[in-house]
Amino acid sequence: PLLKAADAIPAAGPARLSEAEMQTAAWIREHALSDNRSYEILESLTTEVGARLAGSEADLRAVAWAEAKMRALGLDKVWKEPVQYPVWQRLSELASVISPYPHRLQVTALGHSVSTPEGGVQADIVRVASLQDLKNTDPAKVHGKIVFIDHKLKKSADYGEVAAGRSRGASEAARKGALALVIRSVGTDSHRLPHTGVMHYDDDAPRIAAAAISNPDADLLVRMLDRGEPVRLDLRIQTAMGGHFTSYNVIGELRGSEQPDDYVLIGGHLDSWDLGTGAVDDGAGCAITLGAAEFLRRHQLRPRRSIRVVLYANEEQGLIGGRAYHTAHRHEISRIQAASEADSGQGPVKMLRSDVRPAALAVVGQIQQVLTGLGVNAGGNQAHPGPDMGVLREAGAASFSLDMQADDYFDLHHTADDTFDKIDPARLRQSCAAFAVFAWMAAQSPVDFGSGDALIQSRKTRTAG
Amino acid sequence: PLLKAADAIPAAGPARLSEAEMQTAAWIREHALSDNRSYEILESLTTEVGARLAGSEADLRAVAWAEAKMRALGLDKVWKEPVQYPVWQRLSELASVISPYPHRLQVTALGHSVSTPEGGVQADIVRVASLQDLKNTDPAKVHGKIVFIDHKLKKSADYGEVAAGRSRGASEAARKGALALVIRSVGTDSHRLPHTGVMHYDDDAPRIAAAAISNPDADLLVRMLDRGEPVRLDLRIQTAMGGHFTSYNVIGELRGSEQPDDYVLIGGHLDSWDLGTGAVDDGAGCAITLGAAEFLRRHQLRPRRSIRVVLYANEEQGLIGGRAYHTAHRHEISRIQAASEADSGQGPVKMLRSDVRPAALAVVGQIQQVLTGLGVNAGGNQAHPGPDMGVLREAGAASFSLDMQADDYFDLHHTADDTFDKIDPARLRQSCAAFAVFAWMAAQSPVDFGSGDALIQSRKTRTAG
Ligand SMILES: [Zn+2]
Ligand SMILES: [Zn+2]
Ligand SMILES: [Zn+2]
Ligand SMILES: [Zn+2]
Numbered sequence: 001p002l003l004k005a006a007d008a009i010p011a012a013g014p015a016r017l018s019e020a021e022m023q024t025a026a027w028i029r030e031h032a033l034s035d036n037r038s039y040e041i042l043e044s045l046t047t048e049v050g051a052r053l054a055g056s057e058a059d060l061r062a063v064a065w066a067e068a069k070m071r072a073l074g075l076d077k078v079w080k081e082p083v084q085y086p087v088w089q090r091l092s093e094l095a096s097v098i099s100p101y102p103h104r105l106q107v108t109a110l111g112h113s114v115s116t117p118e119g120g121v122q123a124d125i126v127r128v129a130s131l132q133d134l135k136n137t138d139p140a141k142v143h144g145k146i147v148f149i150d151h152k153l154k155k156s157a158d159y160g161e162v163a164a165g166r167s168r169g170a171s172e173a174a175r176k177g178a179l180a181l182v183i184r185s186v187g188t189d190s191h192r193l194p195h196t197g198v199m200h201y202d203d204d205a206p207r208i209a210a211a212a213i214s215n216p217d218a219d220l221l222v223r224m225l226d227r228g229e230p231v232r233l234d235l236r237i238q239t240a241m242g243g244h245f246t247s248y249n250v251i252g253e254l255r256g257s258e259q260p261d262d263y264v265l266i267g268g269h270l271d272s273w274d275l276g277t278g279a280v281d282d283g284a285g286c287a288i289t290l291g292a293a294e295f296l297r298r299h300q301l302r303p304r305r306s307i308r309v310v311l312y313a314n315e316e317q318g319l320i321g322g323r324a325y326h327t328a329h330r331h332e333i334s335r336i337q338a339a340s341e342a343d344s345g346q347g348p349v350k351m352l353r354s355d356v357r358p359a360a361l362a363v364v365g366q367i368q369q370v371l372t373g374l375g376v377n378a379g380g381n382q383a384h385p386g387p388d389m390g391v392l393r394e395a396g397a398a399s400f401s402l403d404m405q406a407d408d409y410f411d412l413h414h415t416a417d418d419t420f421d422k423i424d425p426a427r428l429r430q431s432c433a434a435f436a437v438f439a440w441m442a443a444q445s446p447v448d449f450g451s452g453d454a455l456i457q458s459r460k461t462r463t464a465g
Numbered sequence: 466p467l468l469k470a471a472d473a474i475p476a477a478g479p480a481r482l483s484e485a486e487m488q489t490a491a492w493i494r495e496h497a498l499s500d501n502r503s504y505e506i507l508e509s510l511t512t513e514v515g516a517r518l519a520g521s522e523a524d525l526r527a528v529a530w531a532e533a534k535m536r537a538l539g540l541d542k543v544w545k546e547p548v549q550y551p552v553w554q555r556l557s558e559l560a561s562v563i564s565p566y567p568h569r570l571q572v573t574a575l576g577h578s579v580s581t582p583e584g585g586v587q588a589d590i591v592r593v594a595s596l597q598d599l600k601n602t603d604p605a606k607v608h609g610k611i612v613f614i615d616h617k618l619k620k621s622a623d624y625g626e627v628a629a630g631r632s633r634g635a636s637e638a639a640r641k642g643a644l645a646l647v648i649r650s651v652g653t654d655s656h657r658l659p660h661t662g663v664m665h666y667d668d669d670a671p672r673i674a675a676a677a678i679s680n681p682d683a684d685l686l687v688r689m690l691d692r693g694e695p696v697r698l699d700l701r702i703q704t705a706m707g708g709h710f711t712s713y714n715v716i717g718e719l720r721g722s723e724q725p726d727d728y729v730l731i732g733g734h735l736d737s738w739d740l741g742t743g744a745v746d747d748g749a750g751c752a753i754t755l756g757a758a759e760f761l762r763r764h765q766l767r768p769r770r771s772i773r774v775v776l777y778a779n780e781e782q783g784l785i786g787g788r789a790y791h792t793a794h795r796h797e798i799s800r801i802q803a804a805s806e807a808d809s810g811q812g813p814v815k816m817l818r819s820d821v822r823p824a825a826l827a828v829v830g831q832i833q834q835v836l837t838g839l840g841v842n843a844g845g846n847q848a849h850p851g852p853d854m855g856v857l858r859e860a861g862a863a864s865f866s867l868d869m870q871a872d873d874y875f876d877l878h879h880t881a882d883d884t885f886d887k888i889d890p891a892r893l894r895q896s897c898a899a900f901a902v903f904a905w906m907a908a909q910s911p912v913d914f915g916s917g918d919a920l921i922q923s924r925k926t927r928t929a930g
Binding site: 043046047048049050051058100101102103104106190191192193215216219220223224276277415416417419420421422 | 508511512513514515516523565566567568569571655656657658680681684685688689741742880881882884885886887
């Protein structure tokens, strides 16, 4: 598959990849599709590191693993950049129904939740259907109670709306005098495995404990409430917050042959929640993108620009690694040819969306053409590059989204069940093939994708149009 | 659907149910199939009682629920019979991998397990593929280690063989000098929810702690062992055994119109494990059989013989309710027209098997004929009536098995996930319809099914033949 220099000369007309380059891209697609390296990388991460809560001792074990793995995989350049954040610790969590019928519930503290007061909270619950419903509820109904947000996640597309109750419910409830918040897990499954996730306190509200119960436990509370009797809970959450921690974004690069300081940025986040071993969130994203870069290296497919893989620190507790990367690299936005993070599970990739200047759309069409062979549909020129790269997009980075099949992602997301056995190697291979094709073609492109202020301006036109 | 007396006179030839009786049975089938009472009973049990470990305070709450429910459902006669057993308590359980890679495991103590010694057990694991493999293993390999029985349950039919490792593994390992037993959960799922279940100690072996880890955790240990390095666990199990407890078999009867002291015996076990709320094991069996009796009562379908529903105490820890029932009723075996327990989940019923004298086979054929309309196949004249009724069969009771679809039963069995949300009302309705048809036709039969010594003799012939 090695390119001859003559083949790489662009044809006349709008800047496009050559026929030989298109054939190379198709070769990448077909061969990456039968390459298991991503699966092996994910097996290694989930087995040899496992759960890797940001700020825990496992956080630094994950960093050491990532650096060693990138070196072992032979990337041209491997380094790390410091990222700092406070440490949140889960200590213990218990929830039970006291009356009318005693039951032990499966519960998990939300990330950044404070503890319940000494002796826990014992109070009746008040059910609300959503964060919006809570906002509309008379404070007199909530005062002295435990608010129960009973917002079921029915499909992946609703995640943002439903997760708002997890992030913002506690302060909303506390302003109305609630003693604690319990939410129905933000997950599409029906297992006794609660879904954790980060929450935020507003400065103007008392800080009350916030926890999620599993979907079957939420169903149980609803059945009790349907009988018209008060339902009283005992909630005991112990957590700790404090101390500053230094972790790292771990970065590896396949150096470009002609413009090595320009780069295509791919990656995932290295941290996970503590309950599972972070296989789909986001070991998969790390393995897919690292596997894509390693595949190109192994086959000496070095494109014009560099391909940079960033495994971000602490995405889960506030996109902290992503913000640190932006801070460290904010003067080189125009060097980012394209940014695309993988943080939606194992795939397969179903749609390609871009966010590039018009002159680059012909090349995007060529990428799309090659990806069509993987069952990837065209999604137009509106894209978000993923959580950690969002701040780069704000700063003008040309962005891509390789949208993944999401039907089972929120079954596992942020639960103890997010483990390696859930990974289908064929799905991971397809995703790795899609990222390898995208990264290589974007890095090889004869045309710049347009990162910079002009792109920010053009988005406004596109949004208006 | 009321029978006229004239219709009930059997036709000439071998004793058979009349055409009118066959029509009544078909009416029962069709109407029970759209009746949700079993689902309501199960909703009540799992919501208002929940987990009901034998010997816990919930055990007696379940008994009170059952007695009150049978009375509320209007059965003719409701009573309870004492059952005694020692109390086993689960106090705490922790397992983690110490090396080569630290991981927290999802673990549950097996029922009747002793505690680990003060400070827990820290030792390398020795993997064996099965109880048989353990028996064949050199004691020198096991001495001072934690035995890990890695026997995956791939299909329901293998349950007995695989569960033998759970029941007998600890003593087998202890005789070879092992410090503790950890088994791969006996379950067909891949969730981080370990499956508990009872185990037994032999008198000639030291008593060592026994616990089950979830299937994904067992997969993790296997991946570590595959690297060829020693895998060291820390296991900390705290349990308690002692004190005698009195619970009850709760019994309700629809009295027969002609031979009320003869009866068809149906039922399930009222106790459950403590992790879930015992929805499929065996709330479903209780609800299906109680719902069948209540359906017949509500429609004034009173057969010749009585229909007796027994909700057994403490099946899980050694068929103790079943043995107590046998002891109390051992002189009336010949009065049991037929015995059939429901303890395989929510259904649907897929096959009918009988264990009756030859003269009754014509009526069994008629039952089969009606059940064919529910998709129930014929399974021949060899049957076991279920765990609690097994001892009655030994004593000569004519037995039936309404075999249920079992493809997902061992996903949930003995885990925290055995909860009401897993119940499909349509599956429960079919099972209830099958039990209502079977119980009514067996109780109405013009011919006795042959419980007694002659039946025991005839089994030998059938087995030999
Ligand atoms: Zn993520
Ligand atoms: Zn996440
Ligand atoms: Zn059972
Ligand atoms: Zn059981």
